[in-house]
Amino acid sequence: MNQPSAKLAVGIEDVRAAAARLNGVIVTTPLLDYPLVSERLGFRLLIKAETLQITGSFKFRGASNRLLAAKDTDPAARAVVAFSSGNHAQGVAAAAKLLGFKATIVMPSDAPAIKVANTRGYGAEVVLYQRHTEDREAIARKIAEKDGALIVPPYDDPYIIAGQGTAGLEIVVQVKALGTVPDLVIAPCSGGGLVGGVATAVKDAFPNTAVYAAEPAGYDDLNRSLAAGERLPNKPTAPSICDALMAQTPGALTFPIHRKLLAGSKVVSDDAVLDAMSFAQRHLKLVVEPGGAAGLAAVLAMRGELKGRTAVVICSGGNADPEMIKRAADRGDPLL
Amino acid sequence: MNQPSAKLAVGIEDVRAAAARLNGVIVTTPLLDYPLVSERLGFRLLIKAETLQITGSFKFRGASNRLLAAKDTDPAARAVVAFSSGNHAQGVAAAAKLLGFKATIVMPSDAPAIKVANTRGYGAEVVLYQRHTEDREAIARKIAEKDGALIVPPYDDPYIIAGQGTAGLEIVVQVKALGTVPDLVIAPCSGGGLVGGVATAVKDAFPNTAVYAAEPAGYDDLNRSLAAGERLPNKPTAPSICDALMAQTPGALTFPIHRKLLAGSKVVSDDAVLDAMSFAQRHLKLVVEPGGAAGLAAVLAMRGELKGRTAVVICSGGNADPEMIKRAADRGDPLL
Structure with missing residues (x-):
């Protein structure tokens, strides 16, 4: 950048x-x-x-920019993982679907039902975690290692x-x-x-x-x-x-x-x-x-x-x- | 036309x-x-x-066009009357307010509260009538004669x-x-x-x-x-x-x-x-x-x-x- x-x-x-x-x-x-x-x-x-x-x-903007940039630098990139309470989840899931990536999304078990349903509706695999007892970043890192997936962070x-x-x-x-x-x-x-x-x-x-x-x-x-x-x-x-x-x-x-x-x-x-x-x-x-x-x-x-x-x-x-x-x-x- | x-x-x-x-x-x-x-x-x-x-x-479009045309043909026109269940009422009331007319709106007594409140909120006088027993067009004509007001019909x-x-x-x-x-x-x-x-x-x-x-x-x-x-x-x-x-x-x-x-x-x-x-x-x-x-x-x-x-x-x-x-x-x- x-x-x-x-x-x-x-x-x-x-x-x-x-x-x-x-x-x-x-x-x-x-x-x-x-x-x-x-x-x-x-x-x-x-x-x-x-x-x-x-x-x-708005989350679809950043997620799509991240995935398009990943394609530019590594045309073989195929999988992404993200952790999110819901809107970033949907943004990454939809961007992945439109741009040809497999997406796994780590979401808290108490996320609004509409957000979980939409994330699955965009074709992503959803992994639920307990918001106050589990570490979502650790879960995402494990998936990223297993799948060789790019982690798409929510803001940083x-x-x-x-x-x-x-x-x-x-x-x-x-x-x-x-x-x-x-x-x-x-x-x-x-x-x-x-x-x-x-x-x-x-x-x-x-x-x-x-x-x-x-x-x-x-x-x-x-x-x-x-x-x-x-x-x-x-x-x-x-x-x-x-x-x-x-x-x-x-x-x-x-x-x-x-x-x-x-x-x-x-x-x-x-x-x-x-x-x-x-x-x-x-x-x-x-x-x-x-x-x-x-x-x-x-x-x-x-x-x-x-x-x-x-x-x-x-x-x-x-x-x-x-x-x-x-x-x-x-x-x-x-x-x- | x-x-x-x-x-x-x-x-x-x-x-x-x-x-x-x-x-x-x-x-x-x-x-x-x-x-x-x-x-x-x-x-x-x-x-x-x-x-x-x-x-x-959309009712604001037609109402504004009618009032602007009235101003073109009669710069002294100052009052309008309309009958409507609600959206035309609001359209005429708002157009009247913005274009400098006094508005009286004849509305059914069972119109949605938000529509009656908004029509009054735009500064119009609201006259309620019984939908199944009273003739709204007759009420509007009476007001038009009294005020010298232009009737703004809802569609015809x-x-x-x-x-x-x-x-x-x-x-x-x-x-x-x-x-x-x-x-x-x-x-x-x-x-x-x-x-x-x-x-x-x-x-x-x-x-x-x-x-x-x-x-x-x-x-x-x-x-x-x-x-x-x-x-x-x-x-x-x-x-x-x-x-x-x-x-x-x-x-x-x-x-x-x-x-x-x-x-x-x-x-x-x-x-x-x-x-x-x-x-x-x-x-x-x-x-x-x-x-x-x-x-x-x-x-x-x-x-x-x-x-x-x-x-x-x-x-x-x-x-x-x-x-x-x-x-x-x-x-x-x-x-x-």
């Missing part, structure tokens, strides 16, 4: 190279404009709907970060087409590949735009790590409905990007996330999963300071189980 | 004029591509997401039909950008403004594409009228969850368009509509209301004959009450 800034694992050239590689493979997701909803909110809300990406989350890989960053490049093109420059861009954050890649693209085009991460309460490792200047862990058993955002620390490769480019990380409660999912159902007509709605929850809490401004919110995934869709539907209307 | 075909109320020039008038007023809704969902279905499914139009349905007006047809013009541009020509285009149908306008645009560009209406069981007046060659009514008290599709007969202006341009009308049951809403939640990540999902329900029932083909499905509205969202979430996965 090119490293235009010696200290960072990924630069704008890597994101551009990923976009070229992914052209025709990924879906260019829409940047959705809701003028009357914005008027009621008091700020312009633009939604980057990664829920509409192949597999229902330059190709993964650059692939997720292509969502940021699309945002730049799309806001330019709307004739505006966003004051704020916010993306949900677990290991930080998405927000790191997106910040790389957005800050290159719009240096004055503030890029934020959004994290769930209990998994606010990036918020605390940014304050401390070092990577701090979460309590591994903290409860959260944001099953997609439960990484234990910021990534070794992503954290330096976050420190350099992010304006900060906003922490949101489960209740705020459910309200954001309800808001998305009622006003945006989108199904967003809990982790995918963290950025939306954050901006809904920032209405005062966003007055008159323009915010781009990445809704990063839509793989919500029916029970969670119903829990959100049962909330009142956050706009009333 | 121009009448390039002497027999029809609307021609392609009228739809093009509407598109020019609506430029910058409406949202260009995305045509969504889901490659892996399409692979599982066995045909290419492209979704025209009118759920993402301002007010959550050339500007309304042409405005809805702009969704079809967008489809033409969008499928061309994808490098394909659809075999089938299908749109939900009540009075038939949407499918009439869309057929006008689509058949002009793609004469070999089959354009279908989709109607709910009990409100299959177009299906029966096409067979009979004359406008036949529905039984006014037939039960249906498709609150948006309960017009009593095809329109006087729309029916000649349907007869000339449509390949037919597909009739779908409440169960098929709920399954389509569940399919949209799970696989498309979209909230679609019952009436808005009628076209989707129809193509899901046509999987056999669509094998290897390309279908554009208009999801025409997303204003579903939470209870209906939950009923759909409780259905199984129609793809399993």
Whole structure:
């Protein structure tokens, strides 16, 4: 990978190279404009709907970029293995299917049923593990050795970060087409590949735009790590409905990007996330999963300071189980 | 209005004029591509997401076109009145608010709460009536006389039909950008403004594409009228969850368009509509209301004959009450 800034694992050239590689493979997701909803909110809300990406989350971008790069360097590569609570699992499984790899995915036994079913539906072999007692990375390494498979990590890989960053490049093109420059861009954050890649693209085009991460309460490792200047862990058993955002620390490769480019990380409660999912159902007509709605929850809490401004919110995934869709539907209307 | 075909109320020039008038007023809704969902279905499914139009349905197009045309001919026009079960109500209310008109909307007392609340939220005065005992058109005429207001009918007006047809013009541009020509285009149908306008645009560009209406069981007046060659009514008290599709007969202006341009009308049951809403939640990540999902329900029932083909499905509205969202979430996965 090119490293235009010696200290960072990924630069704008890597994101551009990923976009070229992914052209025709990924879906260019829409940047959705809701003028009357914005008027009621008091700020312009633009939604980057990664829920509409192949597999229902942004993860397909990074996974496809990783596998295409592997094909470039080793045309004989045939097998991949990944560990994931669900969206990366689906991203890798679908990319493997489309690009001709055998995929084995190590998933926690308590992953949402829709994510396990979809991962199997894309043809991957699923190996379940106990989240709090077994080491998923060790299980993946064992499979990788047995199959001679490439491990596709969820975020700490330059190709993964650059692939997720292509969502940021699309945002730049799309806001330019709307004739505006966003004051704020916010993306949900677990290991930080998405927000790191997106910040790389957005800050290159719009240096004055503030890029934020959004994290769930209990998994606010990036918020605390940014304050401390070092990577701090979460309590591994903290409860959260944001099953997609439960990484234990910021990534070794992503954290330096976050420190350099992010304006900060906003922490949101489960209740705020459910309200954001309800808001998305009622006003945006989108199904967003809990982790995918963290950025939306954050901006809904920032209405005062966003007055008159323009915010781009990445809704990063839509793989919500029916029970969670119903829990959100049962909330009142956050706009009333 | 121009009448390039002497027999029809609307021609392609009228739809093009509407598109020019609506430029910058409406949202260009995305045509969504889901490659892996399409692979599982066995045909290419492209979704025209009118759920993402301002007010959550296509109705904003026709209403805005009607009001802008009124301003052209009478700059002093200031008040409008409309009767509608909900989506046309919201479309007229929002267009009135944005274009500087006072709006009064006559709505049935059993309209979904979200539609009544949103119509009021856009600043319109709402007058409720009893669906089976009162005459909404008479109530609207009385208000129009009192206020000197322009009646904005839901479908039987050339500007309304042409405005809805702009969704079809967008489809033409969008499928061309994808490098394909659809075999089938299908749109939900009540009075038939949407499918009439869309057929006008689509058949002009793609004469070999089959354009279908989709109607709910009990409100299959177009299906029966096409067979009979004359406008036949529905039984006014037939039960249906498709609150948006309960017009009593095809329109006087729309029916000649349907007869000339449509390949037919597909009739779908409440169960098929709920399954389509569940399919949209799970696989498309979209909230679609019952009436808005009628076209989707129809193509899901046509999987056999669509094998290897390309279908554009208009999801025409997303204003579903939470209870209906939950009923759909409780259905199984129609793809399993």
